[in-house]
Amino acid sequence: MEKKITVLPGDGIGPEVVTAAVEVLGAIAQKYDHQFHFAYGAIGGVAIDQYQDPLPQNTISLCEESDAILLGAVGGPKWDHNPADLRPEKGLLRIRKHFDLFSNLRPVQAIPSMLKSSPLKEDIVKDVDLLIVRELTGGLYFGERHRTENEALDSLTYTREEIERIVDNAFTLARLRRKKLTSVDKANVLDTSRLWRDIVDEKKAQYPDVEVEHSLVDSTAMKLITAPAEYDVIVTENMFGDILSDEASVITGSLGVLPSASMRADNFGLYEPVHGSAPEIAGKGIANPAATILSAAMMLQYSFGLLEEAKAIEDAVAAVYEKGFFTGDMAPKGVEALSTNDWTEKVLHEIEPAYVKEQTFI
Numbered sequence: 573m574e575k576k577i578t579v580l581p582g583d584g585i586g587p588e589v590v591t592a593a594v595e596v597l598g599a600i601a602q603k604y605d606h607q608f609h610f611a612y613g614a615i616g617g618v619a620i621d622q623y624q625d626p627l628p629q630n631t632i633s634l635c636e637e638s639d640a641i642l643l644g645a646v647g648g649p650k651w652d653h654n655p656a657d658l659r660p661e662k663g664l665l666r667i668r669k670h671f672d673l674f675s676n677l678r679p680v681q682a683i684p685s686m687l688k689s690s691p692l693k694e695d696i697v698k699d700v701d702l703l704i705v706r707e708l709t710g711g712l713y714f715g716e717r718h719r720t721e722n723e724a725l726d727s728l729t730y731t732r733e734e735i736e737r738i739v740d741n742a743f744t745l746a747r748l749r750r751k752k753l754t755s756v757d758k759a760n761v762l763d764t765s766r767l768w769r770d771i772v773d774e775k776k777a778q779y780p781d782v783e784v785e786h787s788l789v790d791s792t793a794m795k796l797i798t799a800p801a802e803y804d805v806i807v808t809e810n811m812f813g814d815i816l817s818d819e820a821s822v823i824t825g826s827l828g829v830l831p832s833a834s835m836r837a838d839n840f841g842l843y844e845p846v847h848g849s850a851p852e853i854a855g856k857g858i859a860n861p862a863a864t865i866l867s868a869a870m871m872l873q874y875s876f877g878l879l880e881e882a883k884a885i886e887d888a889v890a891a892v893y894e895k896g897f898f899t900g901d902m903a904p905k906g907v908e909a910l911s912t913n914d915w916t917e918k919v920l921h922e923i924e925p926a927y928v929k930e931q932t933f934i
């Protein structure tokens with residue numbers, strides 16, 4: 573198979589973790605005889621510095637010509653006081669909107685060898701296998717805004733169409749899994765949530781084989797930590813999904829292992845870790861690349877239909893953890909932490925021992 577992948581490393585640890593994921597895709601290409609062509613573009617803070625725009629037109633054009641996008645992360649203190657439209661995060665929001673990437677899939681699985689990295693008790697996390705389906709192009713992050721010296725407004729709007737398509741998507745995914753859907757909202761307060769809840773109830777009849785429950789976001793935040801194994805698919809709006817998915821990283825022990833896929837209806841997708849640019853560890857070579865490597869596996873699965881290859885990456889990551897190799901964010905007490913580079917080498921070796929690296933690690 574021949575595919576074009578646009579790579580947007582971004583800021584902070586973005587370039588470090590993306591380099592690792594590109595190497596892993598290189599190893600997969602070699603092992604399974606595929607051709608992946610990588611084109612690099614600027615987004616976020618680096619794009620502001622170079623083009624005075626967090627999402628320049630040449631980056632959009634590159635992405636439009638490609639089959640999928642791999643992204644690191646954006647943001648950092650250097651740009652924190654920029655005006656709203658010149659903030660790195662604006663580039664990320666704009667690319668999601670431009671490509672209509674309305675469905676953000678964030679799986680959370682407890683790999684047995686990771687259990688000791690979780691601060692939660694082993695019997696709470698051991699059977700966790702859940703999928704957060706987060707609406708990604710509506711809600712608060714895209715609402716009308718306004719700011720003066722003494723007043724600020726962020727508005728939360730959802731249309732029926734926006735809710736229907738993400739709810740349909742979540743029901744369909746639940747059908748392919750354990751057939752349980754938890755719709756998370758704040759319907760005791762918000763009208764957008766009441767509309768959301770009504771639409772989930774209307775849709776139920778089309779998916780009679782799926783068990784549905786409604787859950788308020790505040791108590792869901794608690795249950796996600798006390799009983800995470802009870803969840804299968806969680807569907808929720810943009811900001812609630814953003815917050816709950818970072819919270820879910822406590823289950824696996826680090827944000828550094830949670831991948832995500834941001835999908836359009838035709839399976840074009842942008843693949844990125846759940847985490848941000850972690851500026852305090854950037855440039856030290858210690859970031860955990862697992863989340864971005866597993867996001868690349870999601871790319872193979874969801875955009876290219878390469879299921880065996882995706883599984884080869886997931887198995888390699890699990891095997892490296894099983895053998896007791898960890899980066900600093902995950903290493904149990906007394907276990908020496910590996911660098912980003914050395915940990916990635918272990919994954920490459922699991923996939924294809926004969927693979928010769930193409931890139932110089934950053």
Ligand SMILES: NC(=O)C1=CN([C@@H]2O[C@H](COP(=O)(O)OP(=O)(O)OC[C@H]3O[C@@H](n4cnc5c(N)ncnc54)[C@H](O)[C@@H]3O)[C@@H](O)[C@H]2O)C=CC1
Nearest residue numbers: 645646647648827828847848849850851853859860861901
């Ligand atoms: N998708 C994106 O590009 C996102 C960007 N951001 C931006 O990132 C910057 C930092 O935000 P934070 O709130 O600190 O969130 P963050 O996700 O960057 O970091 C949170 C914590 O997790 C650790 N961490 C994250 N990824 C890691 C990895 N791969 N390996 C080891 N440790 C890791 C960090 O060191 C930090 O302690 C901000 O500018 C923020 O706007 C935040 C979230 C998402």
Ligand SMILES: CC(C)CC(=O)C(=O)O
Nearest residue numbers: 661662664665713814846
């Ligand atoms: C720009 C933010 C919404 C990024 C973020 O935190 C996320 O998508 O998880």
Ligand SMILES: [Mg+2]
Nearest residue numbers: 814815818846
């Ligand atoms: Mg987030």
